[in-house]
Amino acid sequence: MxxxxxxxxxxxxxxxxxxxxxxxxxxxxxxxxxxxxxxxRRAFNMNYAPHFGMFKNHAGNDYVDQINFMAEQGFTALEDNGLMNRSVEDQKRIGAALEKNNMTMGVFVIDPGFNWKTGLTTGKDEFKEAFVKECEKAVEVAKIVNAKWMTVVPGYFERRLPLDQQTAHVIDAYRRASEVFEPHNLTMVMEPLSDNPDLFLRHSNQGHLICKAVDSPACKILYDIYHMQRNEGDLIKNMELCWEEIAYIQIGDNPGRKEPGTGEINYQNVFKWIDAQGFKGICGMEHGNASPGKEGETALIKAYHEADSFK
Known part of the structure; x- marks a missing residue:
């Protein structure tokens, strides 16, 4: 009983x-x-910046909710390539949410609106003027979200011109843009890309040359590890060669352009080297999620903690 x-x-x-x-x-x-x-939530050693949509299954579709979730997970920055195309109201909401969470705004893209197949490499005034005008607009957007960096790309090769002449045209355009940004302590970061072989800017040494010729704190390199692994490899050595001109870093494993640990790049070793240089800037998470749903988002956060555990 x-x-x-x-x-x-x-x-x-x-x-x-x-x-x-x-x-x-x-x-x-x-x-x-x-x-x-x-x-x-766990803290990270470096300043990783997710983008909108990366955690939508946990946070929903609202920009502010997504920023709050990122902050809760220990992320200290945000990237938003499409920021200039958002409404002023949304830009203000994003800026306020970042300030509230003590987060930094990473890059947003400057898109002059013309076809990149006929870009700055041509030397044509119409394209140069459109680019400079968009840079002036970017200054106002940067003020709203307290941004410092804007991504720029010069466009496609102009096959009818010698390579050195194309380079000179890009340098001239970037000097004009630097005159816009310098008074505001803003920096455009040019991004070598691997999307197709017609793109003019494809290697870090090209970016280094252009930065030296422009000779402005407003013109630096965005070193995208995914693109550079595809185009030139030997990541640490090539970063070291142009380190003084690198102001911003982006992340993506190869193949697949997903989070660290899903491809061939030893991200723990790469992050360790970057941190050892005293880098205090932003590492933008410009890649997709390897797996869908909440499980994929949780796995992505875990992957960053694993790659970030270099100390």
Whole structure:
């Protein structure tokens, strides 16, 4: 009888606990509640910047909610390539959310609106003027979100001109843009790309040459590790060769352009080297998620902690 009473009390205790858990989790089982909870926050060694949509399954579609979630997970910056195309209202909401969470705005893209197949390499005044005008607009957008860096790309090769002449045209355009940015302590970062072989700017040494010729703190290199692994490899050596001109870094593993650990790049070693240089800038997470849903987002956060655990 005593055992029966003990069993009854144990049953009632477990039932009460289950009822409390069901109430707390909105009727979900404990397993379901654990599956839906957010990943635990941990600090990172470096300033990694996610982009909108990367954590939408945890945070929803609202920009502010996504920024809040990023901050909760220990991310200290945000990238938004499409910032200039957003409404002023949304730009202000984004800026306010970043300030509230003590986060930094990373790069946004300057898009002059003309076809990049006929870009700055041509030397044509119409393209140069369109580019400079867009840079002037970028200054105003940067003020709203307290940004410092803007991504620029010169466009395609102009096959009818010698390579050196094309380079001279790009240098001239970037000097004009630097005159716009310098008074505001803003920096355009040119990005060598690997998307196709027609792009003029494809290697870090090209960027280094252009920066030296422009000779302005407003003109630096965006070193995208994914693109540079595809175009030139030997990442650490090539970063070292042009390190003094690198102001911004972007991330993506290769092949696939997903989070660190999904491809061939030893990101823990690369991050260790970057940190050892005293880099305090932003490392933008310009890549997709390897897996879908909340599980994929949680795995992405875990991948960054693993790659970031170099100390």
């Amino acid at each position: 005593k055992n029966l009473n003990n069993q009854r009390r144990s049953f009632l205790k477990n039932a009460a606990l289950s009822g409390a858990l069901a109430t707390f989790t909105g009727g979900m089982s404990l397993a379901e509640a654990k599956q839906n909870e957010s990943p635990k």
